[in-house]
Amino acid sequence: MSSLPTKTLRVASMLFKSRRGATANNVAAVVAAIERAARNGVELAVFPEACLTGGIEEIASSGEHKTRRAALRALAQGIDSAPMHAVADAVERAGVAAGVGLIEAAPNGDLFSSYVVCLPGGERHVHRKLQPDGERYLARGERFTVFDTHWGWRLAVLIGGDNYVVENARMVALLGARLLVAPHACTGASDAASNEWMRRALPARAIDNGMFVVYSSGVQDAIQTDEDAGEGGAAAIVDPYGHLIAQNGQRTRGDDMIVADLDPASIGASPGHRWLDARRPDLYARLATGRVCEMPLDARAFEPRTAGARGSVPVSFAMVRRERPHG
Template sequence: MSSLPTAPLRVASIPFAARHGETEQNVARVVARIERAARERIGLAVFPEACLTGGVGGRVFTPTCRMRRGQIKAFAASVDGAHVRAVADAVERTGVAAGVGLIERAGNGDLYSSYVVCLPSGERHVHRKLHADGQPHLASGDRFTVFDMDGGWRLAVLVGGDNYLVENARMAALLGAGLLLAPHAQSDATDRAGAWVRRTLPARALDNGLFVVYSDEGEGAIVDPCGQIVAQRTGGDGTIPAQLDPALLGTSPAHGWLESRRPDLYGRLAHDSRAGMPSSDARTARARGAVAVSFAVVRRNG
């Protein structure tokens, strides 16, 4: 990060259980939560992935019971449509920036899990989930989303599985972000995926010197740039607030690590992970601690 933000930022993770097929009601509930955040002096409210429309995975629709494309298109919405406009109007009216997720129906008919951050200035920043693996009807985004908001804060967005790859958080940091929004959708707080997220996001924060705000259907957390969880709750749907002190960005050991990077050594990161793997050709194979032995049992007559 080239310079630190000039002012603290009060943020809130807002766990939110979207109801499938009830987009109008979901939007009304989000607007009400934004208005409540204004009364609590929140500057940035972070809602979960697909909070406006409902998602296509999680407890309701499992990998063994996928939705059909037509079903998804029926509730998908445009990022320029009335639902996002209603959120943007609430943001401008209250002064509370807000990040909200939806299943996006793009102009060309493609479907994305997208996340829109609306700023009080009227700006909107849209991130299309980079890794839609496991959802055959959703396309994957092709770019990182990093932008500035008031107070000198530079934000990045990674949705759900985007956070699972260490390279994505590192790219956010290299692009200057000091705050990572990490919305998820319907990770059961008791399952292995939820436990994995709670272990991993502090590591992402520490490795890259970022604040991280995590918001899911039933839980949320806020992590500082030293990997310490400063606010967390599992269960319920109340606001999870925290005051982000920009001075902490300068104290994170990650900035020293980032300055010590050797990009000349990392060329293989840009290539297929299978490239350069050892050949399985028997002519070049060498034993490493074990030797494979073939044998046969031959029956002798007489």
Template sequence: MSSPSALPLRVAALPFASACAAREKPPFAAIAERLNELAREHVSLAVFPEMSLVGAARMERLRRTELEALSEPLDGPSIAAVSRAVEMSGVAAGVGWIERANDGALYNSYVVCMPDGARHVHRKLYPMESPHLRSGALFDVFDTPWGIKMSILIGADNYMPENARVAALKGATLLVAPHRSSVGPGVSLRPDWLARSIPARAGENGMFAVLCDARAEPRGACKPGEAMIADPCGVVIARGEHPERPMATASIDPELARHSEARRWLTARRPELYASLIASEAKEGGDARPWAQPEREVRARGSVAVSFAVVGRKRPIR
């Protein structure tokens, strides 16, 4: 097996909801098969969707006890199995799962497992899918063997431009953006909105960006979503040909990010002009205070019969 540093960084976005699509085998087994295939195509990094190790399609319908039953610690059997597959194939892999922390808290987390055994974890900052999930408080930026700094933003973390900007200011030149769309009544997010915003984040911050989305539909069904890779100019350089070939692959040159126009302008920022963007002081020990989840829109279930009458009285004309 070749060392990852000896190979160019070739990235693949695989928008497969493996846990839903492969019910006859554990999701990490399906991921292992994909990694072996990608190794033959000289792919260095495989990006799977948000919650790719979780079998439940709609998180908002699950009680806390159900989420706890699906959760695992970072050193649990599923992540261990993915790490073994990564070491054997030589292909780094990013996968999502429900993390159970040492204090019992539950997080929507994503880990990038490296062939050398390293594991880089990000906890979702905006876990909108369930009130039982705690919000993360750190922007994680880490070095890779390919000479590029990587950051992870999960799902709704990508909806706010400030998050990608913070990652860029911390040195990230590759943004991994795993996502899981919900399809059904009451869902307002349009898939094309996210597909347009991710290249914009790449162009604004002089970074590569990889979007990998799975679509969670009613009754537990999952389908491949959008897969794309954008360059530091905001140009989409690879896109899945859904549904025939939903996977997107591209080679990434770190120098393009370092010498991009946006990266040059990041050094010319005037932070003193942006004081109005700071709502509160950052919590000690983290990048952000705990997130207060916004109230969900209340929708009536079923129908209620309502009857009323308007009674008018004619007044005599004088």
């Protein structure tokens, strides 16, 4: 596992509304937001899933399913596309790292919901969503994305539904991540329920694994005007104790970000971090198969209990009588 960071890190979760297909306008709004983050001393700005292109939304009818793949392909951009270069250039000018999402057109023709963290100096890290939430036209990523930064912090990225699977967060923690970047996208009628679930689940991920979590959930709408990209969505920053240290209800009206200074000392002191070293991997091999109930029981890892006809459990006990000394 990586060593603990020693430097406080100022991060921002960006409240952001994007328009599907209005990539140029979305990129311009992202660039402007990066510049505002720099003026606030932010070192890492976290934007929502697919904020550059849009494209993550609920499908209302079977007719929409028929045109879904073509619509996603029309939105998709490559990792080395002009929009990504514009974001990377803004990162370089401002000196602020930024994570942005897009529908990615891969060289082999596959489509992904991807997230790119651009660091000052030109370094980029790309995560492809592992759990595309039943989106039949998006391929699944096949690896975890964990990387070191010049701040001395090791970061991980999990997109949207990746965070619903508890093993994903545990894996990136075991790979040494101290900060989990968790972008999300609002998808329609279930927005409120989804955001409420994430606000409950992410503190659990943080406290279980002794790491910080930055959550940014953006609003994605159909194109109506050329000016409407910008503020919207939900945001939260969670510490390794599971405390919500910042959320969008605490911001000043009109702000498009929430900001927090992450103190690395709280990582090492957190119960979740300390208990990572107390794990018993020899007991957990059955989890990796995904077929726990079908595997034969191993008495070394699991002690079976048998019940009688009426549901009773056999118990053995002994009574010991203590003799009083004769007086």
